């Protein structure tokens with residue numbers, strides 16, 4: 066069955082198939098003709114730049130209407146539902162997957178790929194700061210390999226569990242060719258926030274360039290996504306994209322990356 070998002074649009078479907086090869090999903094709005102023309106090239110160029118800088122990404126450049134919804138800790142029982150809700154809204158996203166869960170949900174990653182990029186969220190979801198480099202590397206490689214075997218798509222993104230990272234973690238990820246992606250907005254769903262509180266937190270902070278942390282297998286998150294977050298983004302004319310798309314369309318400057326979370330609060334001059 067073809068996903069809703071592609072129905073009746075053959076040219077967009079063709080772009081999508083090409084983009085899926087690197088974990089990037091089209092279509093994009095007509096105004097972004099340049100980005101549509103060579104999305105894979107733009108993404109690869111940006112990923113190479115970020116790997117050279119070796120700094121985690123927390124948001125885009127804050128110069129666009131694009132936002133990245135990210136979903137951690139799947140696949141799980143709600144992952145398919147999240148995909149359906151996103152597809153119905155013609156939304157795009159990024160899923161950061163926990164390797165050891167893949168065996169229980171082997172078909173989910175391919176379904177997620179229809180509208181999302183996939184990232185590595187380690188095999189066991191442990192705090193990487195407590196592990197030696199060799200174990201960090203095993204966590205990342207095992208997960209990346211499992212995702213790539215499930216989908217045939219190369220994994221270029223990595224998110225450390227709990228956002229716990231340091232120079233050693235960053236170095237391991239960079240050596241493996243993966244960009245470390247954190248977030249600029251924590252929806253607080255992992256702390257047990259209600260669906261209305263999750264929606265309110267996102268509403269309070271969201272802006273073009275935001276990367277939002279969500280967990281689709283938390284019960285309240287699905288309702289917040291469907292009833293508050295997606296309608297809110299539509300009302301504010303913000304467009305959901307995957308993280309690779311955000312990096313290509315609205316890349317963070319070096320000054321922003323160096324500034325950490327502060328770099329996601331205000332537009333910094335280009336370096």
Ligand SMILES: [Zn+2]
Pocket residue numbers: 137138186190226227
């Ligand atoms: Zn997590």
